[in-house]
Amino acid sequence: MPQSIFFDFNLPNSATWFYFALFLAIALFFQFTRFFSLRNWDLLGLFLFVPGFLLIQESHQLSTTQPAVGQGSVATNTGDAPKPEVGDGRAERERLIGYGWLLGASLFWFVRCLIDLATIRRPLITPNLTTPALFLFGAALFVCLSAVAFSRPSNPWDDTVGKRPAVLASVQAGAAHMVAQTQPAGPAAWSDAMFWVERTFAMVCHAAVVTALVLIGAKQFNDTPTGVAAGIIYLLIPYTAFHVGQVHHVWPAALVVWSVYTFRRPLLAGSLMGVAIGTTFFPVLLLPVWLQFYRGRGTGRFLLGLSVTSVVGLAATLLLVKTTGQFPDGVWRTLNLSDWQPWKVPTAESIWTGANWAYRLPVFIVYAGFVITSFLWPPVRNLGQLVAVSAAVQIGVQFWFADRGGLYVLWYAPLLVLVVLRPNLADLQPPLPRPWPRFVVRVGRWLLNRIPTGGITRRVPVMAIR
Numbered sequence: 324m325p326q327s328i329f330f331d332f333n334l335p336n337s338a339t340w341f342y343f344a345l346f347l348a349i350a351l352f353f354q355f356t357r358f359f360s361l362r363n364w365d366l367l368g369l370f371l372f373v374p375g376f377l378l379i380q381e382s383h384q385l386s387t388t389q390p391a392v393g394q395g396s397v398a399t400n401t402g403d404a405p406k407p408e409v410g411d412g413r414a415e416r417e418r419l420i421g422y423g424w425l426l427g428a429s430l431f432w433f434v435r436c437l438i439d440l441a442t443i444r445r446p447l448i449t450p451n452l453t454t455p456a457l458f459l460f461g462a463a464l465f466v467c468l469s470a471v472a473f474s475r476p477s478n479p480w481d482d483t484v485g486k487r488p489a490v491l492a493s494v495q496a497g498a499a500h501m502v503a504q505t506q507p508a509g510p511a512a513w514s515d516a517m518f519w520v521e522r523t524f525a526m527v528c529h530a531a532v533v534t535a536l537v538l539i540g541a542k543q544f545n546d547t548p549t550g551v552a553a554g555i556i557y558l559l560i561p562y563t564a565f566h567v568g569q570v571h572h573v574w575p576a577a578l579v580v581w582s583v584y585t586f587r588r589p590l591l592a593g594s595l596m597g598v599a600i601g602t603t604f605f606p607v608l609l610l611p612v613w614l615q616f617y618r619g620r621g622t623g624r625f626l627l628g629l630s631v632t633s634v635v636g637l638a639a640t641l642l643l644v645k646t647t648g649q650f651p652d653g654v655w656r657t658l659n660l661s662d663w664q665p666w667k668v669p670t671a672e673s674i675w676t677g678a679n680w681a682y683r684l685p686v687f688i689v690y691a692g693f694v695i696t697s698f699l700w701p702p703v704r705n706l707g708q709l710v711a712v713s714a715a716v717q718i719g720v721q722f723w724f725a726d727r728g729g730l731y732v733l734w735y736a737p738l739l740v741l742v743v744l745r746p747n748l749a750d751l752q753p754p755l756p757r758p759w760p761r762f763v764v765r766v767g768r769w770l771l772n773r774i775p776t777g778g779i780t781r782r783v784p785v786m787a788i789r
Contacts, residue, residue, distance in 0.1 A: 334470065334471055337377055337561065340561050340564050344559045344560065344564075345370050348556065348559050348560075349366070349367075351450055351451055351457075351552075352448065352451065362743060365435070365743040366556075368431065368743075369739060369743065371431060371432075372424075372425055372562065372732055373561050373562075375422065375425035376421070376425070376730070378417045378418070378420055378421030379417075379418055379730070382417040383418075385417070386414045415677065418672070419674065422673060422728070425721070425729030426722060426728070429729060430722075432714070432739060433715050433718045435742075436711040437701065437712075439711040439742055440701050440702070440708050440711055440712070443747060445745060445746045447548075447549055448548070448549055448552055449548075450551075454548045461554055464558045465529075468529065471567050472525060472526055472568055484572070484731070485571060485572075485726055487570070488640070491570055491602060491603075522568050524570050525569065525570045529567070532737050536553040536554045536557055536737060537550040537551055537554045538550065538584055539741065540552070542584070544745065549746070552744060553741060553744050557740050560736060562732040566730075566733055573733050574602070575599045575603040575605070576737050578599035579606060579738070580737040581595050582596045582599075583709070583713075587753075589625040589628070589754070590627060590628040592625060592628070593624065593628030593629035594629065594631065595628075595632075596609070596610075596625075596628075596633075597629035597630065597631065597632030597634075597635075597636065598636055600629070600633045600636065601633040601634070601635060601640070602639075605717075605720060608694050608716050609713050609717070610629075611694060611695065611697045612712045612713055614698060615698050616703045616704075616709045617753050620752070620753035620754060662726040663724065665684045665687035665723050665725075670725075671727065672726070672727055673725045673727055674728065675725050676725075680725075683723050686722050686723045687723040690719045690720075693715075705752050706748045706751035707747070707751070713738055714735045714742055717734050720734075
């Protein structure tokens with residue numbers, strides 16, 4: 324039976340998605356009465372990465388259509404002039420230009436995030452659409468992205484970008500195994516189950532990011548339209564559609580943005596950050612910034628939550644690696660990857676396989692110095708500064724990471740959206756130190772009383788954690 328024409332839904336290609344998303348963003352959020360405002364140009368700057376993505380996509384398409392070596396030129400008709408080979412270096416050239424463009428855009432936003440620390444006048448955004456209409460548009464956009472995620476055409480961005488963490492891969496495989504048991508046996512059943520589990524997990528993570536952005540706007544910015552606008556912009560930017568199924572990109576982003584939302588509860592924020600560190604590792608680079616933010620105002624609670632969940636996550640990773648028979652060889656191979664060791668020759672696709680990789684080491688040294696000094700500088704005293712510096716730290720990874728560095732925009736895309744839309748957040752600072760709950764104080768006193776003191780009288784102060 325032929326399929327109904329009403330269900331013959333064709334998805335736009337990457338370039339079409341880019342143009343429509345850009346026009347919609349301008350129509351919905353561009354302030355035409357304040358044409359030269361910083362937020363207008365920030366809105367356009369969110370699309371600055373797209374040319375790099377498109378160039379890399381085209382280079383991959385050219386690579387797959389190259390004729391065999393030695394075929395020479397191709398002529399369609401006898402009288403036609405021979406066409407040059409597709410493989411005359413164009414694919415490699417466009418790939419190098421694409422990664423160079425991505426790093427240039429990353430540098431722009433890295434500097435922009437640092438400049439954001441000095442911006443004071445930040446009025447609330449006024450969308451060009453009513454709040455109920457924004458909600459409706461956002462819901463429709465999420466449905467369209469779900470169609471992108473669960474469709475199975477030849478998507479040029481379906482290939483996994485980067486290496487999936489062991490925890491996420493094992494959880495997805497376990498869930499796919501359970502789903503596959505309900506289907507007829509065969510390799511197709513396993514493939515279908517893995518596809519649906521992965522895409523469902525990815526869409527849940529995207530929904531978590533959007534929900535956190537809306538709540539940050541409503542609760543922290545005290546303006547629901549700003550939160551809805553943040554969620555819509557996150558769904559509109561093409562990178563969300565390009566990597567809609569890349570779970571290992573959106574999973575840490577969801578945890579980090581929820582940590583931002585729960586910043587008034589250091590224990591919970593630290594727990595979420597610990598899960599991100601224990602499962603995907605790279606968010607550990609955010610630790611100096613967050614410790615500076617909570618210095619004297621919840622550092623202990625933040626570290627407590629972070630330590631517990633990160634240790635659990637790392638233990639789960641080692642356990643899963645051991646159960647798959649890859650311990651310790653798999654761990655050793657991961658530790659020796661050249662992707663994150665700038666003193667080794669890169670082997671994965673990145674700008675460093677087309678440029679002189681020796682410059683990667685000084686870039687890494689500069690970045691490491693920035694991360695270390697972020698415990699003291701730049702100053703992070705309020706939520707706006709925390710978001711800006713956290714985004715800068717994650718952007719900086721792209722410059723030296725040798726496994727497609729520059730493509731991991733979803734790591735920090737929610738933070739960039741908050742940088743663009745945030746109002747003045749000078750009053751949103753970490754909470755003041757609070758005393759421990761009474762039962763914790765009693766347990767602490769009981770334990771201290773059991774420690775021999777040698778006859779010295781000891782006073783147990785009211786325990787307060789900072």
